[in-house]
Amino acid sequence: RSRGHVWSRVRSIPGVVGQEVMSGAGQCVSAVLFLLSHWPVGLPSSASSQLLGEGEQRGYQALFTANEMVNLCEPTNPSSFPAARSLAQKFFSQRNGESQHTVHAMGHCHIDSAWLWPYEETIRKCARSWVTVIRLMEKNPHMVFTCSQAQQFDWVKSWYPGLFSQIQHYVKKGQFIPVGGTWVEMDGNLPSGESMVRQFLEGQRFFKQEFGNYCKEFWLPDTFGYSAQLPQLMQGSGITRFLTQKLSWNLVNTFPHNTFFWEGLDGSQVLTHFPPGNSYEMKGKVEDIHVFIYSIDCNVFLIVSNPRVQMSSPDRLFSELEADSSLLCTWTGELFLELHNGTYTTQAQIKLGNRQCETLLHDVEVASSLALCLDKTFQYPSQPLQPGISDHSLAWYFRPFLNHSLAWYFRPFLNHSLAWYFRPFLSLVLQNIP
Structure with a gap:
């Protein structure tokens, strides 16, 4: 007994030996005993260890079911016992193999x-x-x-x-x-x-x-x-x-x-x-x-x-x-990967070129929205922009973008970025704004 709780070691179940189940009820309830009393006996120790080992699905499921039963039971409220018994019945009604992944x-x-x-x-x-x-x-x-x-x-x-x-x-x-x-x-x-x-x-x-x-x-x-x-x-x-x-x-x-x-x-x-x-x-x-x-x-x-x-x-x-x-x-929040450290800081020119493209695309869309507000006949240059947008999206593939590919692949990105492609469109759109 520890601080009003009961810690019981289940020693008659191969594969769950040594697993501790804590009941906040203050005593081992009958629902758990129901589970234990229906456990199959007579299995050879080697086979039972293999079938119901702590690392096996069936053994884990047995321990999980017992824990759920303990959580459901109120010793002073017998009406809570049937729900726990139903968990045991569900566990034992599984045919061979049904409990496996x-x-x-x-x-x-x-x-x-x-x-x-x-x-x-x-x-x-x-x-x-x-x-x-x-x-x-x-x-x-x-x-x-x-x-x-x-x-x-x-x-x-x-x-x-x-x-x-x-x-x-x-x-x-x-x-x-x-x-x-x-x-x-x-x-x-x-x-x-x-x-x-x-x-x-x-x-x-x-x-x-x-x-x-x-x-x-x-x-x-x-x-x-x-x-x-x-x-x-x-x-x-x-x-x-x-x-x-x-x-x-x-x-x-x-x-x-x-x-x-x-x-x-x-x-x-x-x-x-x-x-x-x-x-x-x-x-x-x-x-x-x-x-x-x-x-x-x-x-x-x-x-x-x-x-x-x-x-x-x-x-x-x-x-x-x-x-x-x-x-x-x-x-x-973030799913942080503890690997490939440093790839976000190397070849800064590639990252700079990407950011320039992002800024220009943003400006083209903002300017286009303003042009449309001032002139309802304005046509957003979606078709001419599409090849550049596709190429820019391709450039975000993580390996070359993070300098995790052959040098000759990303060397062209060091000489120029796709920014040259988007600048004329920004100028074109701005001409439609008085």
């Missing part, structure tokens, strides 16, 4: 828009990768593949129109799934708020025009940080879900959640998930899946507690998470 498997090909190769090679990489995916879909109607970055789709549309038509066909069938909602997988910190909005605007517009739907998920597996404004921008773009991978790469502090609500500065929330496998290149082997679920190495081929694997989609995954999200934690 379900892995939502889907294909994905993370292609850097620029890194150790030029843009032209990125276009060829996209074509080679997606042709392979289409051939797999022809052989397997259950194959599901997710793909982000509107810029890469636009490249394939221009360079390989036949392949793009096949992609559109499989998008309609629900096998080739566009995700992300942005023009590229951009850096999450340095671009201005307006630049971030333009990323979502251009990306969502492309996906709607070419595939008939807006993206529901923001897909950013690999970037160097996540500003606190992103949840608000996602919500404003019709996106309520977020997937990333990079948080598992923290050097010092392990991020405490894999599935949680991320809350922005204004209170906007998005359901967030990042796979715990520490890589976006997992091969789907038995060992990989076991590490993915339990974060330990495993060299055996068949384990009773292995999760079930099914082909799925981002929408199905997040829909199931949303249906059971009452116990999820909320993280407020």
Whole structure:
């Protein structure tokens, strides 16, 4: 007894030995005893340890259920016992395997828009990768593949129109799934708020025009940080879900959640998930899946507690998470990545050129608004501006933008920026203002 609480060690349950359950009731209630008395006995110690180990899903679920029962019970109020008993009945009514995790498997090909190769090679990489995916879909109607970055789709549309038509066909069938909602997988910190909005605007517009739907998920597996404004921008773009991978790469502090609500500065929330496998290149082997679920190495081929694997989609995954999200934690503010330090301060000329472009685009839009107020016949130069806006949005792809690519890629940015492209438009618009 400690400060009026009862601490009990459950010694008759393999896999929960030594786990302490605290009851604020002052005594061990009958509902917990009900759970214990119905525990199967006679299992060999080795098998029971494997089935109900503290690191296994079934053992964790048993401890969680017992804790929930203790929380529900009021020793002086027997009417609270049936609710606790129903939890035990639900636990024991599960058939073999029902309590295990379900892995939502889907294909994905993370292609850097620029890194150790030029843009032209990125276009060829996209074509080679997606042709392979289409051939797999022809052989397997259950194959599901997710793909982000509107810029890469636009490249394939221009360079390989036949392949793009096949992609559109499989998008309609629900096998080739566009995700992300942005023009590229951009850096999450340095671009201005307006630049971030333009990323979502251009990306969502492309996906709607070419595939008939807006993206529901923001897909950013690999970037160097996540500003606190992103949840608000996602919500404003019709996106309520977020997937990333990079948080598992923290050097010092392990991020405490894999599935949680991320809350922005204004209170906007998005359901967030990042796979715990520490890589976006997992091969789907038995060992990989076991590490993915339990974060330990495993060299055996068949384990009773292995999760079930099914082909799925981002929408199905997040829909199931949303249906059971009452116990999820909320993280407020920036998601800081403890890795790639220094990339925001090197090659300052690139950052300067980006800021000059952002300022000029802002001035063009403000001046255009003023010109329209003074002259209702004024036409905003959207079509002439579009190539420059697309190129500027592409420049926000995080690797070259943060000097994390080959030197010959970003060297041209040191000589000039896209600012030269936007200056004439500002002059043109200003001519329409008396």
